[in-house]
Amino acid sequence: MDILSLFVVIPVLTITAILLLKDTRQVRLVSAFGMGLQLLMAAVLVYLYLSARHAGNIDEMLFVKDYLWFKSLNIHYAVGVDGISVAMISLTSLVVFAGIFASWEVEILKKEFFISLILLATGVFGFFISIDLFTMFLFYELAVIPMYLLIGIWGSGPKEYSAMKLTLMLMGGSALLLVGLLGIYFNSSPDKNQLTFNILEISKVVIPLPAQRMFFPLTFMGFGVLGALFPFHTWSPDGHASAPTAVSMLHAGVLMKLGGYGAFRVAIFLMPEAAHELSWIFIILTSISVIYGAFGAIAQKDLKYINAYSSVSHCGLVLFAVLMMNQTAMTGAIIQMISHGLMTALFFGLIGMIYGRTHTRMISEMGGLMKVIPFLSVCYVIAGLASLGLPGLSGFVAEMTIFVGAFQHPELFYRIVTIIVVSSIVITAVYILRVIAILLLGPTTNEHFEHLPDAKWFEKISVITLIGSVAAIGLAPFWLSTMIGTSMHPIIERILALNPF
Amino acid sequence: MNSGIPIQYFLILATLMFFTGVYGFLTRRNLITILMSVELILNSVNINFLAFNRYLYPHKLEGMFFSLFIIAVAAAEAAVAIAIIINIYRRFATINVEEVNEMKY
Amino acid sequence: MVSNQIMFILFSAMIIVFSILTVTSRKILRAAVYLLFVLVSTSGLYFMLNYQFLAAVQLTLYAGGIVVLIIFSILLTSHISQNFESSGWKKNIFSAIAALTGAILAIITILEYGFTASTEAAQLVDMRLIGKSLLSVDYDGYVLPFEVISILLLAAMVAAIVIAKKGAPKKIVLPKLNQE
């Protein structure tokens, strides 16, 4: 058994164990144990990866395993990681771990809830380790489907509507994506050799330009739907608002990253020519996402809606940076994914905890919580500061890397767009501070809130895990940046070789 | 035994029988008569098979065996269909095909 | 060979006439009887084509089995003297047009296609050969379809029993059942 497949096997084993349990209270312990193990594995993986790199292994992908699956279509179960995937895997295990603790007190159908949650995580892990397009797509779908159940059953508000909307829109994206992937597959061998789904092999050939022009937009949009690309982002506010806490955390924190990661790993990496040619269209769309999402967040009244729009804005930045197609911006995109994943998970976790106490998410109905629940409030402030890009927390590192990288683009148009996008940092500050001021500061408005209990131990675990990671990246970004940056080389070389700027 | 009768005759006969069956299938309302129309259709097919076998490939047996199996299948089908019809009658107190339309949108 | 042709014309005329009567008769029991005539005539054709075994099977299975089954079910479900209300003339005409078009199309196709009769010697189809072929696993053997059809028959038998068994599917309550 290779180490990467363990990332799929452990969740599956956890699910099996949960299935066998009779006592529902043990379910969460088993889940926490399983995901704790997963977190540990992620740490081991980081260590193994770094030591392998340190030992001079310069393969593009490490720990590669390849099993033939369907011979006739040449589908393989192929796994392998580079620094980017390792980073994303670490992110996922952190968020899932925190998510388990954030949903410690799920009331109904505990067993089924944790099974769906872990199934979702399985899909995400599988997606990040796959280097075969088909396997990747399979895991992608595996990650999307449990979402429907999680929102539809354990959600709140108009949950059926939201679940349906989210699933249908993501499925629409999947459809585009599938066409795109098949397009890549059927063009994966211009010399009429064996067609292949393997990313590494495809990256060695040049897909014919007409095919790229056709399939790049499909692939990018397919992933873009999940990455909340304007105008396909509207599932995000409704979906996040209705989803239970842990699901919001996982969804905004990890699942939306599949979009960015896929856009980067598949769309840009395999079809750089078309990406270069068509990037201006998507640059415009993503900058609209960034600015528009931020403005949208200002006018919202529901905490989760605010964060959903903020996610649209931040994820837009990811896609924006990916499209800039240079090393710095792309590194920034990956860091932004990780950073946003952590802090948005933190946000949604905290919102869930606050909602669990006040039973409202309308900011106008709350006020002065800082005095009542200082721990959660302080954490909320920290999350807010991370989100608006305070140095010392992860958001700053990511945004600055993106901005500096994007501004190195040789064409004036891209630099001007970058300046427009940079202005989002002010708008972000406006909506973050608006929420903090109304929600946490000021006098306590409602006497029912006077005696709310502060965070319990499992909530603290969840929150501290995330804050610790956010601060760790923010204070010492160099190792992450280097780990991602070195993995970026093959991609950059490929882009540079084909598009001499 | 069949000299002087071109294969086309058999085929045309089968065709006429077939489309009579189709006509019955489309116009009859009673489920049992519909079943009878189906039997007509099956029989016409059998005639075709046998004619082809006899005229075009007299040294083979495929057509004959196919007809044999069709008869077997027809028997099975008739048994099941009649079981269903009886059941439907029990339920709906009718076997009028236009009134048995529960399986819709 | 005129007798041949006469026989053929006789059988075909019977088949066509009784077929039409089967699908147009207003009395259901009569329709069943017309069907019986059709089936019998068909078996006559089989004799003409020299497939005696099949003709026999046709007589016993169809005429003897299925038609009886049908008549039983008619007795179970219908009043014998009951006349059908004829279906709407629109439907009739439309169906007739469809059937005629199809028939004409098929006949034209048949006539246009030049069949060339094989000159090879006809194989004598006797019972021994049929039995051997059915159970043979050789190149010309039919053991696989034979087995398949056996299983199908078994399944059909079980299905017929299960479906027709009284009282089993009480659980499903359809809305229209209330008047029962």
Next chain:
Amino acid sequence: MINFSYTIWIPLLPFLMFLLLGLAGHKLKPKLSGLLGTGGLGLITILSYITAYRYFFTSEKVNGAYQKIIASNFTWLQFTDKLHIDMGVLLDPISVMMLVVITTVSFMVHIYSLGYMKGEKGFERFFAFLSLFSFSMLGLVLATNIFQMYIFWELVGVSSFLLIGFYYQKPSAVRASKKAFIVTRFADLGFLIGILILSFNTKTFDFITLTDPMGTAIAQGGGIAFLGLSVMTWSMIFVFMGGVGKSAMFPFHIWLPDAMEGPTPVSALIHAATMVVAGVYLVARMFPIYALSAPVALNVVAYVGAFSSLFAAVIACTQTDIKRVLAYSTMSQIGYMMLALGVSGYGGHEGLGYMASMFHLFTHAMFKALLFLGAGAIIHAVHSNYMTEMGGLRKYLPITHITFLIACLTIAGIPPLSGFFSKDEILAAAFHSNKILFAVEYAVAGLTAFYMFRLYFSVFWGKDTHYSHEPHEAPATMTIPLIILAVGSVVTGFIPFNKLVTSDGKIFESELELMIAIPSVLIGLLGIGIAYVMYRKESAIPDKLAATFKYSYKWAYNKFYMDELYLFITKKIIFRYIAEPVAWFDRHVVDATMNAIATVTQGVSYRIRGFQSGQLQKYAVVFITGAIMLSILFIYLWK
């Protein structure tokens, strides 16, 4: 080469203190955490003094110029091969000078706060924030590259936010902190864009490379033109925008008066002595580029500074909240410094303005901190911010009175106090460069003397107000810093800045120009005289004057309606006309389109479900018709 590597601990120590107090503060006794914070700061104050001594007096000079020393440096974040953010310590005359300023004032404020904040809820939180601020401010001035500066620039912004909003249950404080953060954030946007443009063109963030007068960065200054200005000019204007925001220059000054909602020691430390001069420091840090490569940007600096100082001085004359008077006074004085930089040239005597600006920054830190701390002592005693509710306090607060008087005299530019020297240098620099700016500053000097003594007289003299409870002198923890700072205000004027802090690090000769010094003292005295007449005793003159110049007074009293204008822009335009329409658009157009797709799909399926009628024979008709059609198609049409 002298080893300066220990200087890394100067910013690091407060950071550790912040972590300690922030994470474990609520477990410690408040007093202990206060003492810990103060002790830590005392330690780095000593370290700074040692550093200053060693840097100015023992480090070797090359060609008579102070060298820029990188005491420690490591790569914090690598962007590209050439662009990377380093974290390090850069020692040069201005950063060492700022070290002294910051640690001194911060130390004084710490001691003062031990008394002032005693018994407040969140005492340890206050010290944690103060430590955070000290860390950020020290990191800012010691930055080796412009991006490090930006990082700490943001951090001081957030410390300021946290400290202004220290009384988080007071809605006005919350509003003020939010406003301060957002306004400066907007300005920082300019800074960031400036950095991006600058780094794109020069491929470096490093100060030493950037500001090398012979370096490529300055040499290639011309560049591509946009609206008639070079790229370098644009980037420097953008960078200056950050300075404008942080230093509360017009038009981003509106946050500063509101920031007075924070505790008074915070106002003294952040909003008078250290953070608000960061903008000046920024321009000084980038000065070679401004002077040699972007003279237009330097002119912008000068005019913004001059206008702000006049604008603020006029408003200061009408305010009644003492802290707001001081806030506008701060803004006015920083305008002075900006102006001095703006009129300065590079190198030698040309750089007089630069030296004067730094000099004024230094002295201003002392006397303005003193003024704020004095105001804090007054507020502590009277429990009010409004000078209309004060009067005759000299009897109750003798120490505060004396120190406050010294500070007022200093700011009014009365010799031989420090303000006189620094202000004189600025006026001299302006006089030699631009007569209009000189005239403005000359008027401002008079106004300054007037409004400061208006404040002084109405608080300590004026009417005998009856207080609900006897005001009493502040405790020793508060008065000792007052005395120390008063001494500082008196003596710092004699520091020979022209030998220490100059634009190119070289010494130049400057002497008091009596031609300018005497009129400036005279106008200061004139201002004091008018204030004496109007406010020494209760008199009707001010009201009469206000009535005479009704409209102008009203405008000035309402700060020329700048707040209202901003409010209009933010609330009405941004919120009502951008954010809400965007939200509406998202819900009712984008999302509605998606829903419409769903609805259309659903509608179509409702229509076509009729095919699934349950009528067996209909299916058969369709099937047979279709089969016939297909046969016709394949047999006859598809040849």
